[in-house]
Amino acid sequence: MYSSRIPAFVKLFLPEIICRIQPSPFMKSGDKDKKTVYLTFDDGPIPETTPYILDTLKKYGMKATFFCVGENVKKHPELYARILEEGHVTGNHTFNHLKGWDTGMDAYINNVSECAGYVSSNLFRPPYGKIRLNQYHALKKKYKLIFWDVMVPDFDVNSSAEKCLEILRRKTRPGSVLVFHDNLKAKNKLTELLPEALDFLLLQKYDVQPVTNNILK
Secondary structure (H helix, E strand, C coil), X not given: CCCCCCCCCHHHHCCCCECECCCCCCCCHXXXXXXXXXXXXXXCCCCCCHHHHHHHHHHHCCCCEEEECHHHHHHCHHHHHHHHHCCCEEEECCCCCCCHHHCCHHHHHXXXXXXXXXXXXXXXXXHHHCXXXXXXXXXXXXXXXXXXXXXXXCCCCCCCHHHHHHHHHHHCXXXXXXXXXXXXXXXXXXXXXXXXHHHHHHHCCCEEECCCHHHHC
């Protein structure tokens, strides 16, 4: 099971997670008025999907944040290098795409640390959004924990590209952190889905940005 939007009650237990990024009161008035959304991709890099995503983002002149699995970075360092060379941001997504609820504290933290050997970032997203309280309290000391405001179910075999677009159109709002997936499950949908999703964001006059440390200060 997954939720396209993080339920409000989760913030009661994990108050420092970031799902939606509101304008800072210290921003210039013009910047405050922008309808900004934050584009992210989980699970890569892999040769089957990452090059297509990067090519598409380049075509649209957009940057994103890629939450990378350390094992994939180890296998495909050239793709990770390309992500950085093209001006995108990266974040830690554990070394083996671990589900926190099924993993003990020490094993989970060690796995995040192993990923950090390949992904230099203080941004972290737990795979599946599943994290135990003790893991959360340990990781928040070092990382900004980035969840999501809209998860596009491109990984779900029961969700068509049109269904994914319908969720994106209905739930996206200013400040939304959007999640797509850079994995094999999403591969067959991405060719149709990603350009239409980016066209929708442009049509709605959203300013599409990556999640960065600067905007989280």
